[in-house]
Amino acid sequence: MEITKINGISGEITVPGDKSISHRGVMFGAISQGITELTGFLDGADCRSTISCFRKMGIEIKQDNDHVIIYGKGLHGLSSPTDILDVGNSGTTTRLMSGILAGSNFTSTVNGDASIQTRPMKRIITPLSMMGADIKSLRGNDCAPLQINGGHLHPIHYDSPVASAQVKSAVLLAGLYCDGVTSVTEPVLSRNHTELMLSGFGAEVTSQGTTASVVGLPQLQGQKIFVPGDISSAAYFIAAALIAPNAELTIRNVNCNPTRDGILKVAEAMGGNIKYENKRIVSGEEVCDLVVKSSSLQGTTVGGDIIPTLIDEIPMIAVMAAYANGTTIIKDAAELKVKESNRIDSVVMNLQAMGVDVTATDDGMVIHGGQPLHGAHIITKSDHRIAMAFAIAGLIATGITTFDDPNCVVISYPSFYETLSNICH
Numbered sequence: 001m002e003i004t005k006i007n008g009i010s011g012e013i014t015v016p017g018d019k020s021i022s023h024r025g026v027m028f029g030a031i032s033q034g035i036t037e038l039t040g041f042l043d044g045a046d047c048r049s050t051i052s053c054f055r056k057m058g059i060e061i062k063q064d065n066d067h068v069i070i071y072g073k074g075l076h077g078l079s080s081p082t083d084i085l086d087v088g089n090s091g092t093t094t095r096l097m098s099g100i101l102a103g104s105n106f107t108s109t110v111n112g113d114a115s116i117q118t119r120p121m122k123r124i125i126t127p128l129s130m131m132g133a134d135i136k137s138l139r140g141n142d143c144a145p146l147q148i149n150g151g152h153l154h155p156i157h158y159d160s161p162v163a164s165a166q167v168k169s170a171v172l173l174a175g176l177y178c179d180g181v182t183s184v185t186e187p188v189l190s191r192n193h194t195e196l197m198l199s200g201f202g203a204e205v206t207s208q209g210t211t212a213s214v215v216g217l218p219q220l221q222g223q224k225i226f227v228p229g230d231i232s233s234a235a236y237f238i239a240a241a242l243i244a245p246n247a248e249l250t251i252r253n254v255n256c257n258p259t260r261d262g263i264l265k266v267a268e269a270m271g272g273n274i275k276y277e278n279k280r281i282v283s284g285e286e287v288c289d290l291v292v293k294s295s296s297l298q299g300t301t302v303g304g305d306i307i308p309t310l311i312d313e314i315p316m317i318a319v320m321a322a323y324a325n326g327t328t329i330i331k332d333a334a335e336l337k338v339k340e341s342n343r344i345d346s347v348v349m350n351l352q353a354m355g356v357d358v359t360a361t362d363d364g365m366v367i368h369g370g371q372p373l374h375g376a377h378i379i380t381k382s383d384h385r386i387a388m389a390f391a392i393a394g395l396i397a398t399g400i401t402t403f404d405d406p407n408c409v410v411i412s413y414p415s416f417y418e419t420l421s422n423i424c425h
C-alpha cells in the first residue's frame with residue numbers, strides 16, 4: 001500500500017456500519033427472546049469476534065456480509081462455553097460481554113490478541129466485583145485473560161472515574177441480571193448507544209445528565225435494526241475532503257448521534273465547509289448525509305466535555321491540525337494512551353516522521369500546523385485508526401507514504417483503501 005499526493009476528491013460514498021452499534025446489536029439480540037435482524041452490520045474483524053464469542057455460548061447467528069440474523073435465547077439463555085472466548089483486538093467485545101458474563105451462571109475465560117492483553121480491565125473488574133461477580137485477571141495485572149464466574153449479582157449505583165461507554169455499558173448490562181435498579185454516573189457523558197438500543201429491546205432505561213439507569217430482569221424482545229454508517233469511519237473521508245484541493249464529497253447515511261459528533265463540531269470550529277442534509281432518525285439513532293468541500297482550516301483547542309464525543313477521531317483531528325494554519329491544542333485526552341495503541345505516542349511519532357512540528361503532552365498534544373508534509377513510512381502499531389488517519393495525511397504529502405501493517409484496517413473498515421482510491425484523482 002502506497003499513498004501519494006492527489007489533485008482532488010469527488011463522488012458520493014457510504015461508509016460501513018457503526019462498530020459500536022453492530023457489537024451491541026449482536027449482544028443484545030443474543031440475550032433477547034426471538035429473532036434480531038441487523039441490516040448494515042459492520043463486517044469487520046472486531047464485530048466478527050463478537051459473533052464468534054456468542055456462537056461459542058450456543059447462540060445461532062447467520063451472517064451474510066452486512067446482514068446478520070441472531071436467534072436470541074433470552075437473558076439466561078447463554079450456555080457455558082467449552083473454549084476460551086476470543087475477543088481478538090476488540091475492547092468493546094471484552095468489556096461489554098464481561099457485563100453479560102458477570103450475570104450468567106457459568107465460568108468463562110476471555111482473552112484476545114497482544115494489544116487486548118495490555119488494555120486496562122480494572123475499570124470493569126471493580127464495578128462488576130462490587131455487584132457480586134467473581135472476576136479475576138489471570139495474570140494478576142488487571143488485563144486479560146479474565147476469568148469470570150458469573151451469577152448472583154445485586155444492583156449498585158456506580159460513580160465511574162472515567163467517561164467510558166464501555167465501562168458504563170458493562171455495568172448496565174450486568175444490571176439487567178439484578179433485581180432492582182442499577183445506575184452509573186460518569187464524569188462526562190460518553191456515547192449512549194447502549195441506553196438507546198436497550199430501551200428499543202424493551203428494557204426500562206432512563207438517562208439524566210451523566211447518569212444512566214436500568215431496571216433489572218426485563219423481558220428483552222428481538223428487534224429489526226438498521227445500523228447507520230459509522231461516523232468514526234466517515235471521519236477519514238470528512239478530513240480527506242477538507243484538506244485535499246478540489247474536493248467535493250457526499251457521505252450518505254452517517255450516524256450523527258450528538259454523543260459521537262465531536263469531529264463535526266471541531267471541523268466547523270476550524271473553518272471546515274460541511275453541510276448536513278436529510279437529518280432523520282433510524283432505529284433510534286440520528287442519521288444524516290454530509291457534503292464536505294475543500295477548506296482552509298485554522299488551528300483550534302480541543303478539550304473538556306467534547307473529548308468522549310470524538311475520542312476515536314483524535315488521530316484524524318491531529319492530521320487536520322497539521323494541515324491547518326496555526327496551533328492546535330488537544331487536551332483532557334489521556335484515555336488515548338489506553339486505546340488499541342498509545343495514540344498520543346503513535347500520532348506524535350508519525351506526524352514527526354512527516355515533518356510536522358508537534359509535541360506530546362500528558363493528556364494530548366500541541367501541533368503547529370500549516371507547513372508542508374512529506375511522505376514517510378508509518379508505524380501503525382497495528383492500530384487501524386493510525387493506519388487510516390495517516391493514509392489521509394499521505395494524500396497531501398509530497399513523496400510516498402507507506403505502512404508497516406496497512407492491513408490492520410480490517411478491524412473496522414476492510415474496504416477502506418478501495419473506497420479511498422475510488423474518490424481520489
Ligand code: S3P
Nearest residue numbers: 020092163164165166167311312
Ligand atoms: C466504544 C467506546 C469507546 C471507543 C471504542 C468503542 C463503545 O471506548 O473508544 O472504540 O462501543 O462503547 P471507551 O468507552 O473505553 O472510551
